[in-house]
Each structure stands twice: as C-alpha cells, then as structure tokens.
Amino acid sequence: MTDVDTASMTAWVAPRYGGGEVLRAETVPRPTPGDREVLVRVRAASLCSGDLHLLNGTPYLLRLGFGLRRPKRPMIGQNSAGEVVAVGGSVARFRVGDRVFGEVPSGGFAEYVGADERSFAAVPAALSMEDAAAIPDSGMTALQGLRDIGKVGPGQRVLINGASGGVGSFAVQIAKVLGAHVTAVCGTRHIDMVREIGADAVIDYTADDFTRSHVPYDVIFDLAGNRKLREIRRVLAVDGVFISSAAAPGNNWFGPIRWLGHVALTDLFARQTLKALLMRPAAADLEYLAGLAVDGKVRPVIERRFPLSDTALAIAAFEQGHASGKTVLIA
CATH class of the missing domain: 3.40.50.720 (NAD(P)-binding Rossmann-like Domain)
Incomplete structure (x- = not known):
C-alpha cells in the first residue's frame, strides 16, 4: 500500500436517524485503504435521494440492514470526486494523483473517502470535479x-x-x-x-x-x-x-x-x-457518461452549490424537493 498520513479528517456524521438537523461535522480517523481500495481526497460531492433514505432510515425496513436504532454507517454521502492519495497493494486501475469520481457505499461527505477501486472511474481532464461529482x-x-x-x-x-x-x-x-x-x-x-x-x-x-x-x-x-x-x-x-x-x-x-x-x-x-429499476453501479457506465459530458452531449444540471462545510444546510434544502437537477458540495 502507498504510504499516507494516518491523521484525522473532518466528516459529516449522523449519530442517529433524522434529517439535516442531526448531522454533525466531526473529527474522525482518516480511512486506510484495503488491498483493492483507493483513498480519495474529496474535491466535490453531490446529493442523491439515497442519502436521504439512509439519513432518515426510511423505509423502516431498511433498518434491518443498516441499523435498527441508529445508522451502522454514520458517515453519509455516496457521490464524490477527487484525487487519489493512496492505493491498496492490489490496485491496478489507479495511481496516486489520478482524478476519479464514483458512487461509494457511504462516507463521501468528508475530506477523504475510501472505497473499492471498482467504485470509481477516471475524471477526464476536460471535466470539472463539480460536474463529475454530479454524475454517478x-x-x-x-x-x-x-x-x-x-x-x-x-x-x-x-x-x-x-x-x-x-x-x-x-x-x-x-x-x-x-x-x-x-x-x-x-x-x-x-x-x-x-x-x-x-x-x-x-x-x-x-x-x-x-x-x-x-x-x-x-x-x-x-x-x-x-x-x-x-x-x-x-x-x-x-x-x-x-x-x-x-x-x-x-x-x-x-x-x-x-x-x-x-x-x-x-x-x-x-x-x-x-x-x-434498481441501479447497479458500474465503472464502465461512469466512463461512458463522462465521455458524453466531455463531448457536450450531456450536461450535468447543477442548480445549487454549497461548501462541504455547509452539508447540513444542503441536506435541509434538498429535503424540500422540486430542485432543478443536482445539488453539489464543494470542498
């Protein structure tokens, strides 16, 4: 594994089920990538309906797998883009310094996020981190x-x-x-x-x-x-x-x-x-969509931008619904 500082980081955490009001910015340990994982310095992230379901624990049937009384994975966020800062020993697709984006199980609303390399695709040079984060x-x-x-x-x-x-x-x-x-x-x-x-x-x-x-x-x-x-x-x-x-x-x-x-x-x-429809994340689909964006055939529609430090406010706005396109968080 590539060496990386094991310092802490700031992440948005939901210690209990609820809305944006339960979120807290907390100092937590920085993830250490496993054998086939990459660690990414988050530059942008976007909100999706899945974030709300995991945050408020509805439908309640979800709690059988994600925690009955409180979330098993309290760090939220599924869509992120950033630079690779460390890789596991068996990672073949990415190197330190690569720009990547993708959908992760959780923890994307943080300074760093770690996940399997198959969760990510490369961000083309012509695509901004904000646009990439809006895609997955x-x-x-x-x-x-x-x-x-x-x-x-x-x-x-x-x-x-x-x-x-x-x-x-x-x-x-x-x-x-x-x-x-x-x-x-x-x-x-x-x-x-x-x-x-x-x-x-x-x-x-x-x-x-x-x-x-x-x-x-x-x-x-x-x-x-x-x-x-x-x-x-x-x-x-x-x-x-x-x-x-x-x-x-x-x-x-x-x-x-x-x-x-x-x-x-x-x-x-x-x-x-x-x-x-049950969407299944696929790196090949991410690559195809990034190509469409670079070619100007698809444009991520971003209505609202918030600093990552205002994630709780972004969630509160997202809960109101009726947005045009995506809400993006910028680190």
Whole structure:
C-alpha cells in the first residue's frame, strides 16, 4: 500500500436517524485503504435521494440492514470526486494523483473517502470535479433505465415523468443521445430548463395531465411515482415499456415495495413491459457518461452549490424537493 498520513479528517456524521438537523461535522480517523481500495481526497460531492433514505432510515425496513436504532454507517454521502492519495497493494486501475469520481457505499461527505477501486472511474481532464461529482447516481440510473430496460432507440417516443430532477435531467439528455423524441413532464418553473437540455415537448403537470394524452409512448420513465399504473398504461404503446424508479409511492414502513410488487405482478399479465429499476453501479457506465459530458452531449444540471462545510444546510434544502437537477458540495 502507498504510504499516507494516518491523521484525522473532518466528516459529516449522523449519530442517529433524522434529517439535516442531526448531522454533525466531526473529527474522525482518516480511512486506510484495503488491498483493492483507493483513498480519495474529496474535491466535490453531490446529493442523491439515497442519502436521504439512509439519513432518515426510511423505509423502516431498511433498518434491518443498516441499523435498527441508529445508522451502522454514520458517515453519509455516496457521490464524490477527487484525487487519489493512496492505493491498496492490489490496485491496478489507479495511481496516486489520478482524478476519479464514483458512487461509494457511504462516507463521501468528508475530506477523504475510501472505497473499492471498482467504485470509481477516471475524471477526464476536460471535466470539472463539480460536474463529475454530479454524475454517478443520477446519471447511471437514467442510463440503465433507458438503455438497458427501455432499449431506447432512434425514432422512439419517450416520456419522462419528473424530468427536472437529478435523474430526470440526465434522462432527457440521454434519451436524446439514444435518438428518441422526448416529452418531459415537469412543473412550471422548470419548463425552460428541460427545453434547454433537449426536450422536444414539455408537459406542465400543474396545467395538463399527461395520462390524458392521445399520443402513445414507446417508453415511459417514471421518476415521480405520482400516477396510478392503469392511468400511465393508457398512454403507453401496446408493446411499450414502462420503467419505474425508486421514487415510487409508498409509506415509511415498506416504502415502494407494495408499488413495485404491483408493477411486477401486472407485468406478468400485460403485453406491455412493466419493470422496476434498481441501479447497479458500474465503472464502465461512469466512463461512458463522462465521455458524453466531455463531448457536450450531456450536461450535468447543477442548480445549487454549497461548501462541504455547509452539508447540513444542503441536506435541509434538498429535503424540500422540486430542485432543478443536482445539488453539489464543494470542498
């Protein structure tokens, strides 16, 4: 393993479940990379919905694996970008000084984060740390939903419900890269933004109901979870694909499990394809998305920037919802 100072560092810690108010900036030991791990000096990070679920411990079923009364992993943060400062003995993909970004299990909102080398991809020289940090969770979710489940191709009509958020803003652009005609569903204040990033048509959900449209869509990517499945199927082509993200409706005990079960059961008896999306981090997908960003085909939409020292404030703002794109923390 490459030598590195074993000094302490500052990290954002949640000693108990709750919202942004429970977070504390604490001095903790700096991670020591394992045999196949890298240690990264964090330069930027971004928030995702998974951070909120792990922070507040909902749905409660999550606590069976992450701690019944308090988080087993109190250091939060899953999306980070920075420079490698130490590597384990068997690490082959990175060297000290490399710029990397990726999704880690936890601890990304800190001065340093350590994780398996497979969690990261290289940050191209033309890509900023802020943009790189905004990509992982949201970009991979959008990519895997549209490319892998939706099989989106040229000329298809794709509707994205919840197009202005972190995943949605990537989904609009990735669907265009794949050659689709994109209809974005969002609120009034986000209309200009989704048009700017490439939406061919925009439906303002405060004024119109997309499930009353007379246009059949080949793929519907649902990131809002605010409509009943039978309503959505009215505007899905007879051989179309419906993709549901983790933002589906639910309660504090079981979250979206009931909804996802309904989707899976309906899929068994429908000609249409109805699938739930569980994103799986992949370095190859990170590399592909970084390439799209460098080529100008995808632009991470960042609405809010906070210093890493204001992580608690950033979480509080993120909890309010209805953001345009991503919230980024800058070290």
